[in-house]
Amino acid sequence: MFQPSQHDVRRFFCEVAAKQKQRTPLSPIETLAGGWVDEHPEYAADLADVEAALAAEYSVEAGRTNPFLHLAMHLTISEQVSIDQPRGIRQAVELLAARRGSLHEAQHEVMECLGEMLWESQRSGLPPDGIAYLDRVRQRATRD
Template sequence: MFQPSQSDVRRFFCAAYAKQRDGRPLDPMEDIAARWIAEHPEYHADLSDEAAALAAQYTVEDGRSNPFLHLSMHLSIHEQAAIDQPTGIRQAVQLLAARRNSLHEAHHEVMECLGEMIWASQRSGLPPDGPAYIEAVRRRATR
C-alpha cells in the first residue's frame, strides 16, 4: 500500500495546482485533484508556494482548516465512490449529492461522516465500521 508522507501529499497538490494553472498536462490523479482544487479558490495561495506549504502548520488554535487534509479527503471520497468501497458508498454519495444538488456540498457532509468513523475506530481500537459510515451518509441524504 502506498503511504505518502505529509511532504509527499503537499508536493502532490502543489504540483497539480501548478500544472493546472499553467495549462500543462495532468495525470489522471492530478486531474481529479485539480478539479477539487478548482472548487476551493481559498486554498490557491497555499498551493502556490510549495516551500511555504511544506513548512506550514495547521492547528486548531490558528482557526484555519488544513487545505491538504481537506483536499485529500475529497480524493478519498472520490475514490471510495469510484470503486464503491465500502460497498454502498457510491449510492449513498449520489443520493446525498442529489439531495443537496451539489456533489461538492455532499462531499463536505461525507467528510464529517468519514471523520466520525475514523475517530470512533481510533477510540475503540476496532476496524472502521463501513456500514455505519454508509448509514450516516444515507441519514444525511434523507434530512
C-alpha cells in the first residue's frame, strides 16, 4: 500500500497546480487532483510555493483548514467512488450528490464521514471500519 508522507502530498498538489498553470500534460491522477484544485481557488497561494507549503503549519487553534488534507480527502473519495470501494460508496455518493445538487458539496459531507472513521480507528487502534463509514454516507444520502 502506498503511504505518502505529508511532504509528498504537499509536493504533489503544488506540482499539479504548477503544471495546470503552465498547461503541462497531466497524468490521470494529476488530472483528477487538478479538478479539485480548480474547485478550490482559495488555495492558490498555498499551492504556488512548494517550500512554503512544506514548512506550513495548520492547527485547529489557528482556525484555518489544511488545504492539502482537504484536497487529499477529495482525491481519496474520488478514487473510492471510481473503484466502488468500499462496495456501495459509488451509489451512496451519487445519491448524496443528486440530493444536494452538487458533487462538491456531497464530497464535503462524505469527508466528515471519512474523518470520523479515521479518528475512530486511531482512537481504538483498530483498522478503519469501511462498513460504518459507508453506513454514515448512506444515512446522509437518504435523510432530508
